[in-house]
Amino acid sequence: MSLNTNREQLVKTAVQGGVAPAHQWAPFEVGAAGEVFAWPSTGGITYNVKIGDSVFGWAGEHIEPGVSSTMNHKNRKCESGYQFLACCGNEVTVISGAAKGQKGTVLGxxxxxxxxxxxxxxxxxxxxxxDDKFLVKGYGQGLKLVDHESVYIYNLDPDVLDGWGLKERQDGKIEVPVNVIVPGHAMGSGIGSLSVVSGDYDILCHDEATVKEHGMDKLRFGDFVAVMDHDNRYGRTYRKGAVTIGVVIHSDSPLAGHGPGMMTLMSACDGKLIPVISDGANLGVINKIGRFSDA
Incomplete structure (x- = not known):
């Protein structure tokens, strides 16, 4: 059965940003197992880490695939609109420099x-x-399934939703393809955030037994994942029976309380969302980008 949305009522708004400078957080950092490291982290243009790659094994932490961008590097308070309006799967156009006119895709x-x-x-x-600049056609905030008011959707381009392969069952529940199902106790940094329309929260992968039991070692950039017993309707909190679906946007980290980052895409508390394991549940597969590009 097809899912009806309100896509015709959504507002499409341009937002513009530039390349975010690469960060060095400290001369050395200390991981959860006491390891000391000095690794690349967030920001800049990352050439060899892409959608579809594993989030594990890099000599880096919180690595952001592709281009990291901000609206205004000097005023973080201005960033909320840039992050809020730019949704997973939105079209990006380079508007300066040698690559002017080339197209890309928002991950998260x-x-x-x-x-x-x-x-x-x-x-x-x-x-x-x-020094280059990017124009994002922000489109997706306010998206909803008109026949399923209990499902809250955020940060998602409606074209991605259409290509994702969600299926409505005869009992009214919705099957959602995901690559990994994460237990609620394995979520860390970002819990307690009052908003899910900016930022992310982290999947904890420091306990090897948990990682193996739940297949979390399969996590890739761009993967759609489910988190059980987490309610992201009005922020991020534990609620038994809730299900939250998100997309993986940054790499693993050895830092305590941190791990692969997940941006919220949908959430429900009434058993409406049923995660179904699928190896193809990745933004790159839907949009043919990253390691799944036809190029």
Whole structure:
């Protein structure tokens, strides 16, 4: 059965940003197991980490694939509109420099640093500089399933929803393809946030037994994942029986309370959302980008 949405009522708004400077958070950092490291982290243009790659194994932490962008590097308070209006799957256009006119795709936003991650083909990345600017056609906030008012949707381009493969069952519940189902106790940094229309929260992968039991070692950038017993309708909190669906937007981290980042896409508390494991549940598969590009 097809799912009816209100896409014709959604507002499409341009927002503009530039490349976010790469960060060095400290000369050395200490991981949850006591390991000391000095690794790359957030920001900049990342050439070799892409949608579809594993979030594990990099000599880096909180790595953001593709281009990390902000609206205004000097005033973080201005970033809320840029992150809020830019939704997963939105079209991005380079509007300056040697790559002017080239198209890309929004992956998602990262809390704390207030970055928006953008995917571009390799040929475009090679032409970009850290002075370039991007125009995002922000489209998706306010999206809803008109026949399922208990399902809350955020940060999602309606074209991605259409291509995702959600199915309404005869009992009225909705099957949602995901690559990994995460237990609620494995969520960390970002819990307690009052808003899910900016930022993200982290999947904890420091306990090897939990990672193995739930197949969390399969996590890739761009994956759609389900978190059980988490309510993201009005912020991020534990609620037994709730289900939240999100998209993976940054890499693993050895820091205590941190791990692969997930941006919220939908949430329900009434058993309406039923996660179904699918290896193809990834933004890259739907939009043919990152490691799934036809190029």
């Amino acid at each position: 936003h990262h809390g704390g640093v207030d970055h928006l991650m953008l995917d571009f083909p390799d040929a475009t990345l090679d032409k970009l500089t850290c």
